[in-house]
Amino acid sequence: MSEPALTQLDFADDVISRIRDRAGPYDVRAYLFVLASLERLQGRLPERRHVNGEELAHACRDLALEQYGLLSRTVLEHWGVRATDDIGRMVFTLIDAGLLKAQEGDRLEDFRSVYAFRDAFEAGYPWGSWRDDS
Template sequence: MDGAVLADPIMERLRKRHPAYSETAYLFILAALHFTIERAGEARHITGRELAEGCRDLAIERFGLMARSVLEYWGIRSTRDLGEIVFALVECGVLVKQEGDCVSDFEGVFCFDQVFEQNYPWCAAVRQPAQN
């Protein structure tokens, strides 16, 4: 999914209707969807929770300690933002949803402070004082 692009008319609609998010945020969501489906091992419906967790894992894999900064630069500050982007892509016909899927499925899946700072996999090694 690297190098993905959205057609200019679609991107223009997204820019006009949802100016809070960078164009790259939409492409990241599509890459994260691909990443999450591959990790699931089969093509199937991905829930909001699964996609949010896939976004988290892909961001950490790609951007390491800068993951939160990169996402915030794109306008993504919470898992709710991930849902807003997904449903903007649904609205434009890029993605489809199943009955019962809604933006609130992404609400509070995880806290950015905890995932990208407090519980970051390498933070323990960084924060430990030197042993004499």
């Protein structure tokens, strides 16, 4: 195996280890999903910049719908993510782990109730109202 590949593997192991140490109620895959959503969002911007909680929450919604379609809400809930507030808690855990950086003024409240999962993942479908929970 070449050294750069080994270095990338070591980096990935370190990232997963740091997340696992702090994962709390969320599956490690949920944290990796948030990081992937952030990277995807950054790649779509004209230039890399700080993004706010609302932007990242919407990026997570968009990636979930693209990757999981009708199962988006189910997948996220399986990982312990039931609201945009959970995305915020994971972001601040990633900040505490040294994997993301916050700017002055960033707050957990920036993620509060950005959208309802039911509306974001089910309301657009004709059968989206079959579930009674929010």
